[in-house]
Amino acid sequence: MSKNxxxxxxxxxxxxxxxxxxxxxxxxxxxxxxxxFGDDVSAVNLDREQQxxxxxxxxxxxxxxxxxxxxxxxxxxxxxxxxxSDFASKxxxxxxxxxxxxxxxxxxxxxxxxxxxxxxxxxxxxxAYIIGGDTGEASDLIISVSxxxxxxxxxxxxxxGAKPGDIVAVTGVFGKSSAGLRLLLGxxxxxxxxRKSLLDAVxxxxxxxxxxxxxxxCGVVSASIDSSDGLAWSLHELAGLxxxxxxxxxxxxxxxxxxxxxxxxxxxxxxxxxxGEEYELVVTIKPNGWTKAKAAVEAVGGKLLPIGRxxxxxxxxxxxxxxxxxxxxxxxxxxxxxx
Amino acid sequence: MSKNxxxxxxxxxxxxxxxxxxxxxxxxxxxxxxxxFGDDVSAVNLDREQQxxxxxxxxxxxxxxxxxxxxxxxxxxxxxxxxxSDFASKxxxxxxxxxxxxxxxxxxxxxxxxxxxxxxxxxxxxxAYIIGGDTGEASDLIISVSxxxxxxxxxxxxxxGAKPGDIVAVTGVFGKSSAGLRLLLGxxxxxxxxRKSLLDAVxxxxxxxxxxxxxxxCGVVSASIDSSDGLAWSLHELAGLxxxxxxxxxxxxxxxxxxxxxxxxxxxxxxxxxxGEEYELVVTIKPNGWTKAKAAVEAVGGKLLPIGRxxxxxxxxxxxxxxxxxxxxxxxxxxxxxx
Numbered sequence: 001m002s003k004n005x006x007x008x009x010x011x012x013x014x015x016x017x018x019x020x021x022x023x024x025x026x027x028x029x030x031x032x033x034x035x036x037f038g039d040d041v042s043a044v045n046l047d048r049e050q051q052x053x054x055x056x057x058x059x060x061x062x063x064x065x066x067x068x069x070x071x072x073x074x075x076x077x078x079x080x081x082x083x084x085s086d087f088a089s090k091x092x093x094x095x096x097x098x099x100x101x102x103x104x105x106x107x108x109x110x111x112x113x114x115x116x117x118x119x120x121x122x123x124x125x126x127x128a129y130i131i132g133g134d135t136g137e138a139s140d141l142i143i144s145v146s147x148x149x150x151x152x153x154x155x156x157x158x159x160x161g162a163k164p165g166d167i168v169a170v171t172g173v174f175g176k177s178s179a180g181l182r183l184l185l186g187x188x189x190x191x192x193x194x195r196k197s198l199l200d201a202v203x204x205x206x207x208x209x210x211x212x213x214x215x216x217x218c219g220v221v222s223a224s225i226d227s228s229d230g231l232a233w234s235l236h237e238l239a240g241l242x243x244x245x246x247x248x249x250x251x252x253x254x255x256x257x258x259x260x261x262x263x264x265x266x267x268x269x270x271x272x273x274x275x276g277e278e279y280e281l282v283v284t285i286k287p288n289g290w291t292k293a294k295a296a297v298e299a300v301g302g303k304l305l306p307i308g309r310x311x312x313x314x315x316x317x318x319x320x321x322x323x324x325x326x327x328x329x330x331x332x333x334x335x336x337x338x339x
Numbered sequence: 340m341s342k343n344x345x346x347x348x349x350x351x352x353x354x355x356x357x358x359x360x361x362x363x364x365x366x367x368x369x370x371x372x373x374x375x376f377g378d379d380v381s382a383v384n385l386d387r388e389q390q391x392x393x394x395x396x397x398x399x400x401x402x403x404x405x406x407x408x409x410x411x412x413x414x415x416x417x418x419x420x421x422x423x424s425d426f427a428s429k430x431x432x433x434x435x436x437x438x439x440x441x442x443x444x445x446x447x448x449x450x451x452x453x454x455x456x457x458x459x460x461x462x463x464x465x466x467a468y469i470i471g472g473d474t475g476e477a478s479d480l481i482i483s484v485s486x487x488x489x490x491x492x493x494x495x496x497x498x499x500g501a502k503p504g505d506i507v508a509v510t511g512v513f514g515k516s517s518a519g520l521r522l523l524l525g526x527x528x529x530x531x532x533x534r535k536s537l538l539d540a541v542x543x544x545x546x547x548x549x550x551x552x553x554x555x556x557c558g559v560v561s562a563s564i565d566s567s568d569g570l571a572w573s574l575h576e577l578a579g580l581x582x583x584x585x586x587x588x589x590x591x592x593x594x595x596x597x598x599x600x601x602x603x604x605x606x607x608x609x610x611x612x613x614x615g616e617e618y619e620l621v622v623t624i625k626p627n628g629w630t631k632a633k634a635a636v637e638a639v640g641g642k643l644l645p646i647g648r649x650x651x652x653x654x655x656x657x658x659x660x661x662x663x664x665x666x667x668x669x670x671x672x673x674x675x676x677x678x
Binding site for chain 1: 347348349350351353355358359361362365366367368369372376380381382383385386390392394395396397398400402403404434435437438439440441442443444445446447448450451452454455456458459462463468469470471472473474475476477478479481483485487489673674
């Protein structure tokens with residue numbers, strides 16, 4: 001008797017995105033959700049009309065998220081920054097954070113102090129406070145942060161809402177974290193200065209909170225996301241949820257990344273598009289609001305770089321030396337990608 | 340040259356309580372904290388006067404919190420319940436939960452579905468919804484839940500506030516989870532019925548949310564905590580933070596635990612006092628509010644059992660057959676206790 005065996009799907013081959021879909025499909029939806037499941041943050045209506053409580057949780061796991069050269073202080077700070085970045089992308093000021101820590105038995109008092117200091121520094125850098133948490137034993141370092149803030153519902157910049165003709169823009173250049181991660185993996189070269197700049201992008205990421213708040217204040221952003229899963233993935237998320245496409249005339253690659261790519265015979269566009277753990281904002285802006293948005297971001301010391309237009313055609317394309325090339329829907333994904 | 344070496348302190352010998360103290364001492368305190376650091380929940384003032392956002396995070400770790408006989412559905416549900424219990428102890432209705440999951444690569448789609456179903460069941464049982472989360476790879480199962488709700492600041496039942504003369508009361512009997520854990524460890528006996536009852540206490544714990552909301556509604560509770568770290572520990576927390584002591588005339592031990600203790604030559608009082616992972620509320624009540632509080636809890640189908648009085652003398656004592664015995668300040672503690 002022969003029988004077709006259906007291979008058992010494991011987390012390793014399902015991948016993060018499919019796992020989230022499986023979970024989402026089995027949850028009872030809250031009757032009123034001011035922010036749809038799967039956007040960068042979650043939210044709950046408050047009594048007061050049009051005000052929402054904004055919530056986010058994101059977990060950092062030693063084995064997959066912390067390269068061995070990263071200090072515990074840096075890891076703890078980064079656990080805060082990656083949550084703040086999601087708030088930034090929605091234009092929401094975080095007020096308070098909670099941290100649930102899983103610590104290996106062998107961690108010393110100094111290790112614990114470094115983690116506490118990193119959490120505090122990360123929170124204070126963005127004008128938030130750590131107000132509580134939980135500590136337990138785990139076989140690997142776990143830092144699970146949850147972030148809270150309030151906002152006017154109308155000020156939230158969701159992932160959906162981009163319209164054909166809108167300008168696609170980003171708050172900075174790309175590729176430094178993926179170049180930095182490649183340096184850490186070994187086999188690539190860089191001068192001391194270049195090495196420092198690329199590793200700083202990995203060890204000391206910054207969230208674009210001031211930029212996000214400035215953009216939200218303008219009221220001209222039609223869609224917004226952060227680039228933590230990579231620029232390409234973020235573009236596809238925005239396009240898919242807004243039911244549009246993008247035609248980009250350029251991908252802003254960091255000069256350091258171009259240099260690194262040349263020295264190491266790598267494709268700089270590949271590094272900029274398909275990286276991750278990079279915390280720029282990717283937004284679409286109503287054409288008549290462009291000047292206002294750019295001025296607002298520059299007023300807080302930031303940059304707003306136009307990279308293309310929203311199209312009716314649902315593809316995500318980039319012009320490279322006169323040729324249109326499709327940007328693939330891939331990026332950093334837990335279970336599938338490896339540091 | 341001889342030199343005294345100071346042994347390096349690790350998480351294993353510092354223990355959970357000391358680690359929390361180390362962390363707390365290094366954090367910048369939020370200028371206005373409606374709930375002090377270290378209470379069962381955290382809170383943030385909302386714009387609207389006297390309303391607070393209530394927040395809690397508590398992490399469940401496979402290795403230390405999930406006995407191997409427990410299903411993933413039960414573990415996920417329990418991760419919600421342990422957070423809800425903290426809300427219950429403050430008298431706050433949870434509205435929404437976020438779950439950050441760390442999953443081993445080998446977990447199957449069915450495992451993921453079981454976890455999603457357990458989270459959803461736990462939340463719906465207490466009228467809350469899962470509205471977001473995060474998923475990543477971890478070497479051990481991690482379920483880090485954060486819970487959100489709003490409340491009138493005046494309705495919060497804090498750990499401090501017990502006054503001499505107040506009545507000490509609990510919402511149920513104790514010892515079933517510690518007896519159940521001992522059964523799982525092996526070496527103890529129980530009939531099939533008894534075994535089921537004790538294991539249910541471990542696998543399907545309930546949070547006393549209806550009781551907590553009823554008590555908060557009465558306005559006669561002077562201090563409140565849940566018993567998740569064990570009854571003895573909770574009593575010492577309440578006493579210490581209220582700067583009082585307790586004289587208990589009885590410890591309500593579950594009949595099943597008395598029976599289990601007799602058969603296995605164990606001390607039932609020990610099982611009831613120094614267990615943990617048990618989610619009753621331990622409260623102090625103003626004497627003239629007793630009748631009201633008892634009626635309110637019974638109206639929601641619960642029990643309120645008086646167990647003693649608050650004293651000026653700062654000891655925590657229990658009368659056992661006419662002799663006063665000190666209750667020790669110990670209970671379940673991560674890093675120090677083992678399943």
